Amino acid sequence: MAKPKLLVLDKKVRKRLEELERREKDKKQWMRYKAILLCTEIPRKEVIKMFRIHYDTLKLWIKNFKLHGIEGLKIKPKPGRTPLLDRGRKEQIVRIIKENREGWTTEEIRELIEKVGGITYTKRHIYRLSHKWGLSLQVPRSSHVARKEREVRAFKKTLRK
Numbered sequence: 001m002a003k004p005k006l007l008v009l010d011k012k013v014r015k016r017l018e019e020l021e022r023r024e025k026d027k028k029q030w031m032r033y034k035a036i037l038l039c040t041e042i043p044r045k046e047v048i049k050m051f052r053i054h055y056d057t058l059k060l061w062i063k064n065f066k067l068h069g070i071e072g073l074k075i076k077p078k079p080g081r082t083p084l085l086d087r088g089r090k091e092q093i094v095r096i097i098k099e100n101r102e103g104w105t106t107e108e109i110r111e112l113i114e115k116v117g118g119i120t121y122t123k124r125h126i127y128r129l130s131h132k133w134g135l136s137l138q139v140p141r142s143s144h145v146a147r148k149e150r151e152v153r154a155f156k157k158t159l160r161k
Contacts, residue, residue, distance in 0.1 A: 004043035007036065007062065014040070016070060032061055032073045089117045094133050102145050106130070 009017070014037070021033035031051055035058060038047045048055055064072030083090075093116055097104055104112075106126045113129075114120050121129065 004045070006041065006043070007039040009036075009040055013070070020070065026075070029073075029075055032075075035061060036065055036073065084119045085113065085117045090133070092116060094135070097130075097135060 017033055017037055021030060021037060024030040024033060031053075035047050035051060035053075038050070039058075039062065044055070044058055048058055051058075061073060066072075085093075093109075093113055096112060096116075097109065106123050109130060110121060110123060110126045113126070
């Protein structure tokens with residue numbers, strides 16, 4: 001019986017793959033790097049069993065690796081619907097939001113997007129967009145930023161009378 005054919009890598013590529021495999025946080029991407037590295041040491045059937053993937057999947061990864069190198073292993077973003085909000089308007093909205101130190105509610109962001117971009121989104125989608133744009137949820141302070149202590153004390157005195 002013929003010995004299974006193993007993948008051959010030069011030292012430079014192997015070292016780069018090992019480095020990427022160690023640093024990779026995305027499980028699916030890590031699996032591609034690891035599978036190629038394992039194909040240099042053990043038969044492909046073993047790699048398939050180990051990762052519980054289909055033979056054609058591994059075959060495609062190897063083919064892409066041979067054709068395009070390490071770039072061929074990288075997961076490409078899935079095509080989808082083009083965003084209703086173009087990049088320029090999105091950046092303008094994000095800039096306006098970040099410039100305001102007092103913070104924004106999802107309703108205020110929704111109104112801003114409608115004013116600047118002319119698009120109406122649901123509150124839930126505004127939450128998704130703000131997360132995608134790198135805007136974090138802000139917890140309100142116990143007192144308002146623009147609170148005037150003198151006026152608050154004067155108001156409290158009127159309540160006591």
